[in-house]
Amino acid sequence: MSQPPETIGAQLRRAREARRLSIEQAAYTTRIRQRYLQALEAEDFAVFPSATQARGFLSAYARYLGLDAAALLSLFDGETPPPAPAPQPAAAEAAADALIFAEIGQKLKSQRELLGFSLEDVEQQTRLRVHYLKALEAGDLDYLPSPVQAKGMLANYAAFLGLDGEALLLRFAEGLQARLALRRPARAKRRPVRQVTPPPLWRYLLSPDLILSAIIVLGLITFVAWGAVRITRLRAAQSPTPSALPIAEVLSTPPEAALTATQSLYSSPVPTQGGAAVAAATATPQATFPVSSAAVQVYVVVQQRAWMRVVVDGVIAFEGRVTPGSAYAYGGNERVEILTGNAAALQVYYQQNDLGLLGNLGQVVNLIFTVGGPQTPTATITPTGLPPLPTLTPSPTESVAPTATGRP
Secondary structure (H helix, E strand, O other): OOOOOOOHHHHHHHHHHHOOOOHHHHHHHHOOOHHHHHHHHHOOHHHOOOHHHHHHHHHHHHHHHOOOHHHHHHHHOOOOOOOOOOOOHHHHHHHHHHHHHHHHHHHHHHHHHHHOOOHHHHHHHHOOOHHHHHHHHHOOHHHOOOHHHHHHHHHHHHHHHOOOHHHHHHHHHHHHHHHHHHHOOOOOOOOOOOOOOOOOHHHHHOOHHHHHHHHHHHHHHHHHHHHHHHHHHHHHHOOOOOOOOOHHHHHHOOHHHHHHHHHHHOOOOOOOOOOOOOEEEOOOOOOOOOOOOOOEEEEEEEOOOEEEEEEEOOEEEEEEEEOOOOEEEEEEOOEEEEEEOOHHHEEEEEOOEEEEEOOOOOOEEEEEEEOOEEEOOOOOEOOOOOOOOOOOOOOOOOOOOOOOOOOO
C-alpha cells in the first residue's frame, strides 16, 4: 500500500532544514516576508491576500529550496501530483491558459445576452471597439493590444455589465501567470543556492554615511564651543565705560582735587586757559560749586537726553550726547558758549547762580556766557506753537532765570 504524498508545508520545511537555513535567511534571500513563509510551511493560506499571490509565493519558495514547483502547485490546487512529471507540461499549461480566458469571455457574453445588449450597444456606452469586445468574449488575448490594456478593457466591460470586476481580474491574472510560465524556458541545470547571511552590525556602524554625519555633528559642536569661548574673551577684554564723578564728591573736594579727578576720568582732558578748571559730575548740584579762578564759570546739569556742544574761549571742550543725571563744569577767561538741540534738558548755573532750564522741549538754544553776562549771538529756532526764548539779563549777584520756563 503506497503512502500518501507529503503535504506542502512538510516538504518545504524538510527542504529548508536539510539546507540548514532559517526562516530569516530564506526571507532575506527570496525577498518574501517571514510571515508568508511561515504561513506556507504551516499551510495557512488564508494569510495571503489572494490565491494568486499564494501560488506565486509557493512557486518562488519551492524553486529556492530546489523542489518541484509544479507538483506543489498541483497539491495546492487540490490535485494529486502524478508519480512522474507530465510528458508535455507545455501543452497542459497552454490548455489551462486558454481555459481561463475562455471562462472569463463566457461570463461576459452570458451577462451581456442576459441584459439584452448587442455589441454595438456596448461599444456606444463603453467606447470599446466591437472587435475588442469580441476578443474578450472569445478569450483570445492575442487580438488585444497588450495585457495591460486588456486588463483595463476587462475592468471597464465588467463594470458596465454589473459583474464582480475584482474576481474577473484575479482570474485574468492567473491566466497571465500560466502563459508566462509557458513562455519561460525550463532550466536543465539549476544553479546551486548560495546562502546569503545578513552583514554584521559593525558594517552598518562604519558605513560612510554614518561616519560623515558624525564628522558634521562634531564640527558643529566644536564651532559652537569656539564661538562661545571667543565671545566670552571679547567681553572680558572690553574696558569698562567711565562714568562721571558724583556731584557730591565734586562739592566736597577742593577745586584742585576735582580738576584732577575729572582729567583722570576722561582720556583727553578739556583744554583750559589761564588756569581755568574744567570738571564733570553726575548728580544734581546743591547750592554752591567749587570755587574756581576762571573769570567765567558755567555749570551744566543734565535733566534729559540731548545733544550739547560747549566751546570755551574758542576751543571745543565738549561735543556729543549727554545723559540725565550728568553734570559738567566749565571755566573760561573770556567766554563759554553752549549750543543744544533740547533746551529743556539742560539746567545752567552761571557764576554760582541758577538760571534754570534753558528753554522748552525740543528748542534749539545757543548762548554765550561772558564776564558781562549771557548773550544770544543768533536767533533761536523755536518749534511751532512755543514762544521764543527771551534775552537773559546778566546779574553778577542775583540768580537769573529765563522767563520762558517760569522757573526761579
